[in-house]
Amino acid sequence: MRSSGQGHETAGGAGPFFPKSVKRDIMQGSGEMKVRTYTIEDASFERSPDQDCDVFTANLVDERHGAPVTIGYGRYGPNQSLTEKMAVDDVMIVLEGSLQITSDERTDLVGPGGIVHMPKGEAVTIKAMDEGAVTAYVTYPHWREAR
Known part of the structure; x- marks a missing residue:
């Protein structure tokens, strides 16, 4: 159904x-x-809050549904980046394209099928490569409430 x-x-x-x-x-x-x-066809993307770059999120499950986590998709335009101090624990799976993930300790290039864990409190820069990227994410607790 x-x-x-x-x-x-x-x-x-x-x-x-x-x-x-x-x-x-x-x-x-x-x-x-x-x-x-869910599939990406169920997603309704909106610009990531407090960002001027072409980074969009689409929550499919969140506090409005009574769930303890937020589940959704992210879309990064080509060569777009954002820097964030993580307000929640975030697990991101790269579905398309590739992302460069930089923290205080390291920089990794993550492509399709790669999983990134960004712990609460960690400062992270997420940069899409030339082709942009599409991700799926799960956060705990809800990222909108934690901002």
């Missing part, structure tokens, strides 16, 4: 690792747990 902005409910994918009661709740859509899947 597809619903714009709401993700895709998953019933048949409960798998053998869930207890029968959880599997039943997922399949029947009852209880607190709602399994959802």
